Amino acid sequence: MFDPANPALRWAVPVQYLTDGVWIWSTISTYQLEHRRLAPQPAFLDHIVEQGYRCPPVPEDVRLAAREALFESGRIEKRLRAEYEQRQSRESTPATLVRGELSNEPPTIPFDADRFDEIDVHHPRFQRDVEAALLAAGWLPGRDAAARVDPWLAEFAAQTDGRGQRHEPFPAARDLYREFGLLDLVPYGRGEQVGAFPIHFFPADVRLVEVSAFRLASRLGIRTFPVGRTGDEGSILIVDEQGRLYLSHPAEEFFLGTSIEPALEVLVRGLRADTLASRLDDLRSGRLPGRNRDADG
Structure with a gap:
């Protein structure tokens, strides 16, 4: 993906997923740390410190389990989005000028x-x-x-x-x-x-x-x-x-x-x-x- 701090570097950031058997993280975090000095999220950073900044060897069965967990999270997100779209299509609420999945209030402005x-x-x-x-x-x-x-x-x-x-x-x-x-x-x-x-x-x-x-x-x-x-x-x-x-x-x-x-x-x-x-x-x-x-x- 591109570097958000320098969009000219369109393919600068590698996108891979890693695990130590406890956490799963993206190489985007590694890139941000190395090139922008941006630390990972606090809970992940605490885990890194507790492990002495070392990643232990990961058995193959654990690696495969992490890979499946990553795929499962994607499947869950896809299912939830599909369920949301089905609910929206069944709604009897008239079309509105304010609508959207992220809107924090129900639509109330009538369509004209x-x-x-x-x-x-x-x-x-x-x-x-x-x-x-x-x-x-x-x-x-x-x-x-x-x-x-x-x-x-x-x-x-x-x-x-x-x-x-x-x-x-x-x-x-x-x-x-x-x-x-x-x-x-x-x-x-x-x-x-x-x-x-x-x-x-x-x-x-x-x-x-x-x-x-x-x-x-x-x-x-x-x-x-x-x-x-x-x-x-x-x-x-x-x-x-x-x-x-x-x-x-x-x-x-x-x-x-x-x-x-x-x-x-x-x-x-x-x-x-x-x-x-x-x-x-x-x-x-x-x-x-x-x-x-x-x-x-």
Whole structure:
């Protein structure tokens, strides 16, 4: 797989599974430790320390049992997904503007077929595959989930970190939440240049410490707000006051675009994003402006 900290290294990370008879782990963990100095999960790290940083010989029957356990976990996941899809197909709930496996609330916003007429086929807002992913997630032009996301925003903004810092939901963040909040975008295919991953827009049951955007704000010199997650390695989608989008990964930060439209194109189509370091001077100086916003609430 590609290196998330350097997407140009598309096949840099070997994907194999290892076992010591107790744990099963991927060589992705080894790569992250050797090249990014990122430790394994705490319980696994404690186990490594207890074993004196040595892996004992593994008998063949234990290796085969671990291999079968790995396959079984995949089969269980596949079965659970199939059961979920069957339940969804049997539901009598009307089609909605908010739906998705990861949404943390049941769908309540009614579907309005007339909104399809608002899609400008001659001057589309999104690329065709991006628009298809949005429509499949439940988005339509004019979507406004303010009644559901605003209370969550207020609750989230009231949280403080260990230093007493709070995220303030400025207009660019509110607009994005009201249009895309709660949606789960699933890209089509593996990505054109790098991996394409599902995107989950908050609200979600998360703590401030898990999705902090303070580090990025200090680098940019402008307020930022976390708006979603992408992939499965702790990557956070972040918007700044000007509506510009970023992806914060534990190993690197990326600039996605001056607005949500190019940002979704990068994520859904699996395009290579610029590192924040390579665009930081332009972003700070305003040579990469976001959309003008006159609203203050």
